[in-house]
Amino acid sequence: MAMTLAIARKIIAAGEAQAEKVGQPMNIAVVDAGGNLVAHVRMDGAWIGSVDIAINKAYTSRAFDISTKDLGEKSQPGGDFFGIQVADGGRVMTFAGGIPLKDSGGNVIGAVGVSGGAGKQDQKVAEAAAAAFKQGARKAA
Amino acid sequence: MAMTLAIARKIIAAGEAQAEKVGQPMNIAVVDAGGNLVAHVRMDGAWIGSVDIAINKAYTSRAFDISTKDLGEKSQPGGDFFGIQVADGGRVMTFAGGIPLKDSGGNVIGAVGVSGGAGKQDQKVAEAAAAAFKQGARKAA
Amino acid sequence: MAMTLAIARKIIAAGEAQAEKVGQPMNIAVVDAGGNLVAHVRMDGAWIGSVDIAINKAYTSRAFDISTKDLGEKSQPGGDFFGIQVADGGRVMTFAGGIPLKDSGGNVIGAVGVSGGAGKQDQKVAEAAAAAFKQGARKAA
Amino acid sequence: MAMTLAIARKIIAAGEAQAEKVGQPMNIAVVDAGGNLVAHVRMDGAWIGSVDIAINKAYTSRAFDISTKDLGEKSQPGGDFFGIQVADGGRVMTFAGGIPLKDSGGNVIGAVGVSGGAGKQDQKVAEAAAAAFKQGARKAA
Numbered sequence: 001m002a003m004t005l006a007i008a009r010k011i012i013a014a015g016e017a018q019a020e021k022v023g024q025p026m027n028i029a030v031v032d033a034g035g036n037l038v039a040h041v042r043m044d045g046a047w048i049g050s051v052d053i054a055i056n057k058a059y060t061s062r063a064f065d066i067s068t069k070d071l072g073e074k075s076q077p078g079g080d081f082f083g084i085q086v087a088d089g090g091r092v093m094t095f096a097g098g099i100p101l102k103d104s105g106g107n108v109i110g111a112v113g114v115s116g117g118a119g120k121q122d123q124k125v126a127e128a129a130a131a132a133f134k135q136g137a138r139k140a141a
Numbered sequence: 142m143a144m145t146l147a148i149a150r151k152i153i154a155a156g157e158a159q160a161e162k163v164g165q166p167m168n169i170a171v172v173d174a175g176g177n178l179v180a181h182v183r184m185d186g187a188w189i190g191s192v193d194i195a196i197n198k199a200y201t202s203r204a205f206d207i208s209t210k211d212l213g214e215k216s217q218p219g220g221d222f223f224g225i226q227v228a229d230g231g232r233v234m235t236f237a238g239g240i241p242l243k244d245s246g247g248n249v250i251g252a253v254g255v256s257g258g259a260g261k262q263d264q265k266v267a268e269a270a271a272a273a274f275k276q277g278a279r280k281a282a
Numbered sequence: 283m284a285m286t287l288a289i290a291r292k293i294i295a296a297g298e299a300q301a302e303k304v305g306q307p308m309n310i311a312v313v314d315a316g317g318n319l320v321a322h323v324r325m326d327g328a329w330i331g332s333v334d335i336a337i338n339k340a341y342t343s344r345a346f347d348i349s350t351k352d353l354g355e356k357s358q359p360g361g362d363f364f365g366i367q368v369a370d371g372g373r374v375m376t377f378a379g380g381i382p383l384k385d386s387g388g389n390v391i392g393a394v395g396v397s398g399g400a401g402k403q404d405q406k407v408a409e410a411a412a413a414a415f416k417q418g419a420r421k422a423a
Numbered sequence: 424m425a426m427t428l429a430i431a432r433k434i435i436a437a438g439e440a441q442a443e444k445v446g447q448p449m450n451i452a453v454v455d456a457g458g459n460l461v462a463h464v465r466m467d468g469a470w471i472g473s474v475d476i477a478i479n480k481a482y483t484s485r486a487f488d489i490s491t492k493d494l495g496e497k498s499q500p501g502g503d504f505f506g507i508q509v510a511d512g513g514r515v516m517t518f519a520g521g522i523p524l525k526d527s528g529g530n531v532i533g534a535v536g537v538s539g540g541a542g543k544q545d546q547k548v549a550e551a552a553a554a555a556f557k558q559g560a561r562k563a564a
Contacts, residue, residue, distance in 0.1 A: 005183065048175060081542070087479065231372060
């Protein structure tokens with residue numbers, strides 16, 4: 001199974017709906033299995049500085065098959081990955097909001113990245129987007 | 142008048158429809174008056190190397206309030222802007238596919254960038270996207 | 283079909299053999315469908331400045347599904363893609379030595395990039411590497 | 424004594440064998456005395472985000488003639504080298520997996536870098552690769 005634009009849009013739509021509930025406009029991005037951008041939206045009023053962050057949270061989650069929240073815990077001072085922040089040309093994001101997306105066989109076929117609010121807000125929106133993929137978009141694919 | 146995600150989506154939808162007519166999948170991006178990305182899509186099968194190009198054609202068109210086709214003509218060897226290619230950290234694109242978007246008062250409020258085919262194809266898709274903005278999205282805004 | 287390290291090694295081995303015939307040590311790199319590096323070798327005595335070039339010729343050939351030789355012709359002054367040289371963060375190589383690799387169904391599943399000599403030498407080595415993929419490695423996959 | 428592609432391949436082969444024992448696919452890279460890449464492999468299934476990290480762990484180990492594990496300890500907050508993470512254009516990696524390679528006279532002639540798992544896994548694979556160099560490849564050179 002491969003990521004498509006149609007799937008990416010469903011993931012993003014679910015993220016937008018959650019962002020509206022949270023009350024914080026977000027940047028939401030989806031990448032494919034190669035870590036390359038498939039789609040991105042910046043909701044009205046969302047931070048312009050978060051464009052790259054959302055895209056790169058998605059990249060990071062695919063690049064290491066891990067949520068950026070979990071990677072963040074491992075890359076604190078003293079942690080296994082402290083310093084990974086500067087790898088890959090500055091594309092490695094180590095705070096909540098990026099989640100890898102797995103097909104029904106457990107293969108990572110892409111990732112979603114969200115940026116625009118506090119860590120908990122970004123994470124909540126990313127989780128809603130990832131859940132939509134798992135529950136609907138993935139099956140339809 | 143300001144660029145919104147809703148307007149950007151209409152612009153992109155018109156570009157996608159034209160890309161399907163042209164028979165070449167495209168990357169299509171819209172930036173706002175600040176040159177910052179509002180939305181991007183990569184149609185299924187479009188070149189992964191064109192993600193950045195589409196985004197940066199849109200950036201370039203807003204950055205200099207000119208189509209990248211026209212800027213391309215001015216930046217050939219011997220031209221006024223030859224060498225501008227390396228400005229702005231490599232974000233200046235000097236070949237067809239980027240068009241600035243003006244509100245009814247003539248103010249540039251953003252730009253569209255298209256990349257995925259030959260110059261004429263990219264330009265045709267960008268023009269369709271820009272026309273949709275002029276004819277519909279702009280009025281609705 | 284997906285690129286594997288075993289396939290990449292066969293491609294590289296064929297390139298090395300050809301480089302020895304040509305009498306010019308080379309850098310040879312293979313990327314997968316996502317444009318990400320699978321393997322790279324620098325033959326003894328090959329230019330150190332060609333490490334990135336070989337890797338990025340492979341990237342470019344996959345990023346735009348075209349040989350870098352053909353892209354080079356299209357990106358001369360006055361051409362459709364003049365200026366593409368600075369796109370994608372400086373990763374776009376527009377001179378001979380990069381060739382996309384297609385599976386039996388015609389899908390591009392990666393690319394090979396060669397750098398270390400004159401354009402004709404690089405191209406000859408890349409063609410030998412790509413031919414090995416087509417004739418043997420691809421069938422075995 | 425100088426690093427050669429033949430030696431680099433033996434180092435990488437030993438790393439691969441250890442990675443299979445550890446059960447985690449890895450990126451493995453070898454650089455020469457100039458810190459320039461000699462060879463790189465990404466084992467099937469290894470993280471795409473670790474390509475650059477493996478190469479740059481090798482670079483870092485040669486650049487400062489120290490293991491990245493040891494450098495990591497010195498570059499924690501409060502340490503002598505805290506902040507070195509952003510030096511050299513983002514190429515300095517400060518977590519386990521990079522080891523300098525010395526000839527029998529004690530001269531550093533290159534380094535190996537490994538990335539693809541937890542710090543202990545990367546380190547174990549790098550140590551196996553470095554040991555192969557010390558025990559066999561180095562003598563043969």
